[in-house]
Amino acid sequence: MNVKNNQLYFDGLSAEELIKKYKTPLYVYEAEVIRRQYNSLAKNISYPHTKIHYAAKANANPAILKIIRQLGGNIEAVSKGKILSAFKAGFKPGQIIYTCNGAEEEELRFVIDNDITANLDSLNQIETWGRLNPNSSISLRLNLDIGAGSHIYITTGGRRSKFGIHISKIKEAKKLAKKYGLRIVGLHQHIGSDVVDGKVFGKAMRTLLKIASQFPELEFVNFGGGFGIPYKPDQKPLDTKTLGDQITKIMNQFTKEYGKEINVIIEPGRYLVAQAGTLLTSVTDIKSNPSRTFVSTNTGFNHMIRSAMYFAYHNVTNASRVEGKKKTVTVVGNICESADIFAQDRVITNPKKGDILAIHDTGAYGYTMSSLYNARVKPAEVLIDNGKAKLIRERLNIENILDSI
Numbered sequence: 001m002n003v004k005n006n007q008l009y010f011d012g013l014s015a016e017e018l019i020k021k022y023k024t025p026l027y028v029y030e031a032e033v034i035r036r037q038y039n040s041l042a043k044n045i046s047y048p049h050t051k052i053h054y055a056a057k058a059n060a061n062p063a064i065l066k067i068i069r070q071l072g073g074n075i076e077a078v079s080k081g082k083i084l085s086a087f088k089a090g091f092k093p094g095q096i097i098y099t100c101n102g103a104e105e106e107e108l109r110f111v112i113d114n115d116i117t118a119n120l121d122s123l124n125q126i127e128t129w130g131r132l133n134p135n136s137s138i139s140l141r142l143n144l145d146i147g148a149g150s151h152i153y154i155t156t157g158g159r160r161s162k163f164g165i166h167i168s169k170i171k172e173a174k175k176l177a178k179k180y181g182l183r184i185v186g187l188h189q190h191i192g193s194d195v196v197d198g199k200v201f202g203k204a205m206r207t208l209l210k211i212a213s214q215f216p217e218l219e220f221v222n223f224g225g226g227f228g229i230p231y232k233p234d235q236k237p238l239d240t241k242t243l244g245d246q247i248t249k250i251m252n253q254f255t256k257e258y259g260k261e262i263n264v265i266i267e268p269g270r271y272l273v274a275q276a277g278t279l280l281t282s283v284t285d286i287k288s289n290p291s292r293t294f295v296s297t298n299t300g301f302n303h304m305i306r307s308a309m310y311f312a313y314h315n316v317t318n319a320s321r322v323e324g325k326k327k328t329v330t331v332v333g334n335i336c337e338s339a340d341i342f343a344q345d346r347v348i349t350n351p352k353k354g355d356i357l358a359i360h361d362t363g364a365y366g367y368t369m370s371s372l373y374n375a376r377v378k379p380a381e382v383l384i385d386n387g388k389a390k391l392i393r394e395r396l397n398i399e400n401i402l403d404s405i
């Protein structure tokens with residue numbers, strides 16, 4: 001993305017020309033950014049047995065899954081639906097790893113029938129898996145009392161977290177595995193999301209590996225995802241070179257002590273796709289009260305819920321006039337909820353009705369968390385690759401979805 005003639009451009013295509021063709025609200029993704037992000041992890045982790053499993057929950061548009069596959073990536077899937085999306089995008093069972101809390105027996109059966117490795121999240125899951133598929137291989141998702149993340153709702157480790165088998169239950173987990181002849185070949189941990197401090201990952205990895213020595217049959221350790229991006233203009237990006245060196249050093253040391261080389265899995269979601277996505281929306285109304293100027297748009301938290309749900313910061317710019325006279329405004333959506341705010345008291349180029357606003361870094365947990373709330377259709381999605389735009393998800397007509405709203 002860049003600015004030319006005071007307008008926002010995506011790989012040579014202006015926001016104005018894109019919305020002339022595709023209308024707003026519109027998610028625009030840049031393929032090149034996904035490739036850049038993927039390579040910055042893949043090239044900086046030199047430990048030779050590293051596998052990247054893209055957390056497809058971040059954005060499972062088939063065109064995006066295809067880019068990940070072409071890059072040599074694999075998939076982390078949270079449900080049967082995500083596994084089916086991965087199959088449709090050409091991934092094979094051996095390239096998919098499944099992790100789900102509260103999974104139903106029917107879904108575990110589907111995972112087993114399709115020969116997919118699972119990170120089991122509870123003692124009950126081990127019991128069910130063992131009953132359905134004795135003498136097989138499993139991985140355990142552990143909660144080692146380490147949590148991190150830019151908001152409590154995206155912190156997935158620690159005492160308050162619902163995820164994983166708590167460290168205090170490891171003995172019971174091993175006992176259950178023995179009862180059903182299950183081989184524990186993997187250990188998994190995902191501490192949380194949007195973490196930009198590499199030291200936090202280092203601490204979590206060392207803690208998992210300390211436990212790993214108690215498991216003699218390991219084929220892999222899985223450090224999860226959580227790699228953050230600089231949403232705010234003054235935020236520093238994650239240093240992937242230092243992170244990669246850290247993983248390599250920690251793993252080389254571990255394998256020496258463990259006596260064999262095992263795989264390392266990481267499951268980045270946000271890091272690969274967040275910065276590739278921009279939500280373009282039109283200014284539909286502007287009104288002031290004594291304390292604020294509200295800029296209303298034709299999108300809302302039905303299309304991008306992160307700001308409302310996590311108070312997440314997203315940079316907002318005026319794509320029609322990037323520079324110009326500034327104004328402090330509050331950018332809101334058109335949903336009938338007070339939480340429907342994208343940016344509060346933010347300084348942007350003075351918006352006018354009909355201007356295009358860009359809500360940045362919305363490629364992860366954007367469209368994928370969208371809903372039909374207030375009976376409004378979801379945005380269309382466009383992928384820009386090599387200077388060409390391709391519609392990768394159509395906007396449906398409201399008449400077509402009346403039974404779903």
Ligand SMILES: Cc1ncc(COP(=O)(O)O)c(C=O)c1O
Binds near residue numbers: 193194270271364
């Ligand atoms: C098990 C697991 N792995 C990976 C991820 C991806 O996290 P992120 O998008 O922060 O990399 C998640 C996110 O919820 C997760 O639950």
